[in-house]
Each structure stands twice: as structure tokens, then as C-alpha cells.
Amino acid sequence: xxxxxxxxxxxxxxxxxxxxxxxxxxxxxxxxxxxxxxxxxxxxxxxxxxxxxxxxxxxxxxxxxxxxxxxxxxxxxxxxxxxxxxxxxxxxxxxxxxxxxxxxxxxxxxxxxxxxxxxxxxxxxxxxxxxxxxxxxxxxxxxxxxxxxxxxxxxxxxxxxxxxxxxxxxxxxxxxxxxxxxxxxxxxxxxxxxxxxxxxxxxxxxxxxxxxxxxxxxxxxxxxxxxxxxxxxxxxxxxxxxxxxxxxxxxxxxxxxxxxxxxxxxxxxxxxxxxxxxxxxxxxxxxxxxxxxxxxxxxxxxxxxxxxxxxxxxxxxxxxxxxxxxxxxxxxxxxxxxxxxxxxxxxxxxxxxxxxxxxxxxxxxxxxxxxxxxxxxxxxxxxxxxxxxxxx
Amino acid sequence: xxxxxxxxxxxxxxxxxxxxxxxxxxxxxxxxxxxxxxxxxxxxxxxxxxxxxxxxxxxxxxxxxxxxxxxxxxxxxxxxxxxxxxxxxxxxxxxxxxxxxxxxxxxxxxxxxxxxxxxxxxxxxxxxxxxxxxxxxxxxxxxxxxxxxxxxxxxxxxxxxxxxxxxxxxxxxxxxxxxxxxxxxxxxxxxxxxxxxxxxxxxxxxxxxxxxxxxxxxxxxxxxxxxxxxxxxxxxxxxxxxxxxxxxxxxxxxxxxxxxxxxxxxxxxxxxxxxxxxxxxxx
Numbered sequence: 001x002x003x004x005x006x007x008x009x010x011x012x013x014x015x016x017x018x019x020x021x022x023x024x025x026x027x028x029x030x031x032x033x034x035x036x037x038x039x040x041x042x043x044x045x046x047x048x049x050x051x052x053x054x055x056x057x058x059x060x061x062x063x064x065x066x067x068x069x070x071x072x073x074x075x076x077x078x079x080x081x082x083x084x085x086x087x088x089x090x091x092x093x094x095x096x097x098x099x100x101x102x103x104x105x106x107x108x109x110x111x112x113x114x115x116x117x118x119x120x121x122x123x124x125x126x127x128x129x130x131x132x133x134x135x136x137x138x139x140x141x142x143x144x145x146x147x148x149x150x151x152x153x154x155x156x157x158x159x160x161x162x163x164x165x166x167x168x169x170x171x172x173x174x175x176x177x178x179x180x181x182x183x184x185x186x187x188x189x190x191x192x193x194x195x196x197x198x199x200x201x202x203x204x205x206x207x208x209x210x211x212x213x214x215x216x217x218x219x220x221x222x223x224x225x226x227x228x229x230x231x232x233x234x235x236x237x238x239x240x241x242x243x244x245x246x247x248x249x250x251x252x253x254x255x256x257x258x259x260x261x262x263x264x265x266x267x268x269x270x271x272x273x274x275x276x277x278x279x280x281x282x283x284x285x286x287x288x289x290x291x292x293x294x295x296x297x298x299x300x301x302x303x304x305x306x307x308x309x310x311x312x313x314x315x316x317x318x319x320x321x322x323x324x325x326x327x328x329x330x331x332x333x334x335x336x337x338x339x340x341x342x343x344x345x346x347x348x349x350x351x352x353x354x355x356x357x358x359x360x361x362x363x364x365x366x367x368x369x370x371x372x373x374x375x376x377x378x379x380x381x382x383x384x385x386x387x388x389x390x391x392x
Numbered sequence: 393x394x395x396x397x398x399x400x401x402x403x404x405x406x407x408x409x410x411x412x413x414x415x416x417x418x419x420x421x422x423x424x425x426x427x428x429x430x431x432x433x434x435x436x437x438x439x440x441x442x443x444x445x446x447x448x449x450x451x452x453x454x455x456x457x458x459x460x461x462x463x464x465x466x467x468x469x470x471x472x473x474x475x476x477x478x479x480x481x482x483x484x485x486x487x488x489x490x491x492x493x494x495x496x497x498x499x500x501x502x503x504x505x506x507x508x509x510x511x512x513x514x515x516x517x518x519x520x521x522x523x524x525x526x527x528x529x530x531x532x533x534x535x536x537x538x539x540x541x542x543x544x545x546x547x548x549x550x551x552x553x554x555x556x557x558x559x560x561x562x563x564x565x566x567x568x569x570x571x572x573x574x575x576x577x578x579x580x581x582x583x584x585x586x587x588x589x590x591x592x593x594x595x596x597x598x599x600x601x602x603x604x605x606x607x608x609x610x611x612x613x614x615x616x617x618x619x620x621x622x623x624x625x626x627x628x629x630x631x632x633x634x635x636x637x638x639x640x641x642x643x644x645x646x647x648x649x650x651x652x653x654x655x656x657x658x659x660x661x662x663x664x665x666x667x668x669x670x671x672x673x674x675x
């Protein structure tokens with residue numbers, strides 16, 4: 001028996017004229033979980049949310065909530081409630097009447113609906129603003145009103161479209177904790193659309209990384225971050241350096257690889273069948289990379305395996321660690337996150353020649369890219385980085 | 393000596409200020425003359441100087457003497473303006489809603505509506521008159537003249553609604569639907585109240601365009617005149633300051649209508665931003 005807040009998308013597709021916004025997606029979101037749809041703008045994540053809400057009709061496929069197909073149902077019959085980007089609070093109604101709107105539409109009497117709306121507002125500590133107009137509230141207060149207005153419908157699924165994007169940094173951090181706490185208390189399913197990686201992994205039980213209308217990876221936040229399935233996910237989430245190389249030998253579940261710029265490294269390949277000559281994509285976590293000064297000119301081929309050599313391009317102090325970006329000739333920039341005590345024990349400066357090295361067991365094979373054609377190995381454009389910055 | 397950064401104004405300021413003063417003089421000078429002369433004493437004439445000050449000529453307006461049928465034409469004009477206003481508001485709002493979606497022939501319908509704005513009014517009125525004659529219907533202010541005026545106010549109203557809808561965020565409708573409102577509930581509880589200031593603007597346009605419409609109304613008016621036509625007729629045979637009193641009264645009515653409309657828009661906007669500030673100042 002399906003639980004009420006369980007969501008299943010089957011072969012869900014949405015086309016606008018000739019563009020495919022959502023491309024044959026299958027996804028199951030368990031009841032009572034906090035799920036984040038994550039991806040750059042235009043990846044189809046908001047379209048999926050709107051199809052679940054009933055504000056968009058799928059071109060193909062099925063949306064099932066609690067085991068029942070809801071395609072063709074009006075939003076109110078789905079048991080979903082949506083919090084819109086920029087909240088869409090009715091500007092002509094007071095905060096109280098905004099929250100009571102659903103009850104009014106259902107024909108609940110004025111005294112009763114106002115009483116229940118006040119209760120709802122009290123839960124988000126906004127009861128004393130009940131008689132104000134939305135335009136008189138701050139962004140954070142408006143967000144709480146929007147949340148109350150959605151939750152008064154007693155939804156089994158709450159859909160949040162970029163709920164934190166209109167807030168400043170401080171409020172954003174505060175509210176995302178608040179959302180998580182609220183989801184736990186209510187025990188209903190939350191689906192949260194965002195383009196911010198850190199926001200997604202901070203709140204979600206389940207992160208769905210999307211690109212161009214497809215799901216790249218759907219897994220727990222930790223798995224997405226530490227064990228990305230593809231170079232796209234690794235680059236988009238940040239935190240990883242992507243390596244490409246051609247297999248020179250395979251022995252005992254470990255492949256030796258050489259990049260087209262000559263660096264040698266190895267990768268565990270236990271779960272995949274690879275043969276000599278295959279091109280593999282792997283990644284190594286930024287915080288598992290150690291730095292040492294390299295004598296000689298920057299960019300000289302490192303003597304040892306599992307290392308790249310280059311010159312320090314940028315140094316960013318992040319508090320608990322220092323982010324060191326290294327220019328490596330012939331490939332995308334390499335990043336090492338060095339713990340601050342280690343960094344300051346052996347400082348490097350911009351322009352210094354350095355060797356970045358890692359242990360072979362910290363290399364993770366990007367299995368999702370095995371069946372894809374190699375994308376210009378080695379000298380790949382760091383597009384993941386670009387997306388990160390664009391949306392940061 | 394001129395110091396850099398001193399706040400002396402350049403000569404262009406004075407030249408443009410003089411130009412603006414002339415503009416204001418030409419705009420309000422003639423109107424002020426008519427306004428002042430309408431208070432001419434009972435023995436005074438059509439020109440300055442004033443021979444005493446009185447309300448005599450305002451009184452003369454309301455007796456149907458040689459001055460023409462002022463009371464009748466004024467009532468007709470007001471009634472016609474209210475009818476035009478109502479039809480313009482209803483049709484423009486509905487057409488505005490319809491044009492939000494592309495429908496078959498929407499471009500054609502739009503250009504046809506706009507076309508009647510650029511046809512010379514007198515010709516359009518002539519056409520309406522001819523058509524009524526051809527059909528054997530007696531032209532009257534409430535039929536043929538009403539139709540002629542609507543060819544003018546409807547496209548105007550439609551264009552205003554386009555501007556109003558272009559600033560309307562469809563997320564409000566989706567939010568209403570999400571919260572269980574049906575199509576009619578969405579329209580009456582969300583869309584219309586949010587658009588109300590724009591709808592008042594359409595009403596204001598409908599009223600004022602009709603109230604002083606002349607070229608389109610002239611031919612299809614029938615036997616009983618509207619106010620502008622009556623004034624026009626009076627200028628040819630009335631030689632007393634009653635004419636000026638008439639001008640003052642009609643202008644005052646226009647101002648009252650505009651003031652009511654603008655005040656109500658301002659009140660609505662204020663309600664949306666200011667209401668409740670006295671409840672709690674802090675945050």
C-alpha cells in the first residue's frame with residue numbers, strides 16, 4: 001500500500017514547441033522525505049515541480065502521488081501545496097486574509113477561518129502582523145506568510161520553488177534550517193527546487209541532480225557529494241577534481257591510466273569492465289589533495305604517479321581550510337582544499353610551482369561516463385566550475 | 393568671477409523656464425478667462441471688463457430660454473458617458489483577458505479594433521448615420537451616437553488593458569488555483585481586485601472620451617444633442633456670458649470625475665502598502 005506523500009514520476013516528459021524541457025524522467029520520492037531538485041537554470045527542475053503541482057500538463061508520462069495517478073487533476077485535488085518563487089502573496093489582501101484564502105475558497109465562515117489563520121501565523125511567530133499588507137513585510141516575513149498560506153491546506157506534499165533565492169545570505173542560512181526542522185515536524189514530503197549546491201546538500205535527504213531535462217544522479221546528499229556518478233555531477237557539485245586518462249593496464253581491480261598530457265595515475269575499477277585503451281573519467285576530492293613545493297619550472301611532468309604539477313593560480317582563505325587553485329598546463333584547473341593548519345605550516349604563494357598529489361584509494365571512478373563518448377580528454381573546459389559560479 | 397562648482401544656473405535654465413511659462417500661459421490663459429467671465433454681472437457682456445460679480449449666468453443655464461437646452465443635453469451627456477463607461481469597462485476587461493492567450497484570428501481582431509482609432513471621426517460618424525438611415529432606424533443619442541462613441545473608447549480601453557495585463561504576474565492566478573480557487577473565484581477574488589486601479593483608469597477614459605466627444609457624435613446624434621454639440625450650437629446663436637458659465641460647469645464636472653477616479657486609485661494603492669502601520673511600528 002502506497003503512503004500518502006509518496007511520489008512517483010514515470011517516463012515524465014514535457015515539450016514546449018520543439019524544446020524538450022523534461023526528458024523521459026523516472027523518479028521515486030519516498031513519503032516524508034526532503035527532496036531537492038538541483039540543477040542550473042533551464043535544466044527542467046521547475047517544470048517537474050509544476051507538473052507535480054498541476055500547473056503544467058505532462059506531454060507524456062505519469063505523475064503518481066500516494067499510488068494514484070494525478071494527471072489531469074486540479075492542484076487542490078492532489079493534496080499538494082506550492083510555495084511560489086517570490087511567494088506570489090496577494091497584494092490586495094492582508095496577511096491574515098492571504099493565509100485564510102484556501103479556507104475562504106472552501107466556504108469556511110469568516111470567524112472560523114480567521115481563527116485558524118491566526119493559529120497558523122502564531123506558529124511562525126507572525127500573529128502580530130496579521131493585519132498588515134504583504135508589501136509592508138520584510139522578505140523573510142513574506143516567506144513565512146507564504147509557508148503558512150500553503151500549509152493551512154494540510155498538504156501531503158509541499159512544493160517549494162526556489163524558496164530561499166529572494167533572501168539575503170544570513171536569512172537564507174537561517175531559513176533553510178527552519179525548513180528542514182519544519183519538514184521533520186510535519187512529517188510530510190518536501191520537494192525543494194534550487195540551483196544552489198550547498199543549499200541542496202544541507203537540507204535534503206535526497207538530492208536529484210539534473211541537466212538538460214534529464215536526471216544525472218539521484219541519491220543521498222553525501223553520496224552525490226562524495227561519490228558522483230559522472231563528471232558533470234562532480235564538477236557541478238564542486239568539491240572534486242575530474243581526471244581523464246587512457247587505460248594502460250588493469251590489475252587486481254585497479255587500472256593504471258595516463259592522461260594525454262602524460263600524467264600517470266590509477267583508479268579502482270572493481271565495478272566496471274574496462275580494457276586497455278579505454279578512456280576513463282575519475283575524480284579525486286579536493287580535500288584529499290596534498291600540496292608540496294615542486295622544485296624546477298612550473299608545469300614540468302611530475303616524476304611520480306597520482307600527482308599533477310603546476311603553478312598556484314589563486315589562494316582563497318575559507319576559515320577551516322584554504323582553497324588553492326593550480327594552473328596545470330594542458331588541463332582544467334586543479335583545486336586543493338588544504339586544512340588551514342597544514343597550509344600555514346608550509347605556505348605557498350601565488351605563482352609558486354607546486355605538486356598536488358593524492359592517494360590512489362581516494363580516486364573515484366565516474367561510472368556514468370563509461371558509456372558516453374570521451375569528451376576531449378585532458379584539456380576539457382572546466383564547465384562545471386562555470387556553472388557553479390554562475391549560480392553561486 | 394564664476395567659480396567652478398558654484399550653484400549659479402546656466403542661461404539655458406532661464407530660457408527653458410521662460411518657454412515653460414509661455415506654455416502654461418497658453419494652456420491655462422484662455423480657460424481662466426472663460427472661468428472669470430462666467431461670473432460676469434447681469435448687465436455685463438462677452439468681454440472684459442467685468443461689470444460686477446454674480447452667479448446670474450449660471451442661473452440662466454437652467455431655465456430653458458434662448459440659451460438652448462442645457463439641462464437636457466447635460467443629462468443626456470452624463471447618461472451616455474455612464475453607458476459608454478460601463479460597456480467599455482466590461483468589454484475591455486473581457487477582451488484583455490481573452491488576448492492573454494493567442495486565439496484564432498487574434499491579430500486580425502486586434503488590428504480591426506485599432507483601425508477604428510485612425511479613421512477620421514467625422515467620416516466614421518457619417519458612416520454610422522448612413523447605415524442607420526439605410527436600415528430605416530431613427531438615429532438617437534442612445535443608439536447610433538452610442539455606437540459611434542464606442543468605436544473610439546473600446547480600442548482605447550483595450551490598449552490600456554494590454555498595458556495593465558503586461559504588468560500582471562500570472563503567478564497570482566496559479567497561487568489562487570493552488571489554494572483551491574475555481575476559475576470564477578480566481579477572477580473575482582484575485583485577478584479583478586489586483587487589476588482594479590487599471591480598470592478604474594479604463595472607466596475614467598471611457599467617461600471623459602464620451603463626455604467631450606464631438607466629431608463622431610455630430611452626425612449620428614439624431615434630434616437631441618449631447619452637451620458638446622449643444623455648446624457648439626450655442627456658440628452660433630447665444631451672445632451672453634451664459635456660454636462661459638456653461639464652460640465652467642462642464643469643466644468642473646470633468647475635474648470632479650477625474651479627481652474621484654484618481655483618488656480611488658490612490659486609496660487602493662495606499663491600502664496595499666500603508667495599511668496597518670499603526671499596529672506595530674517595529675520589526
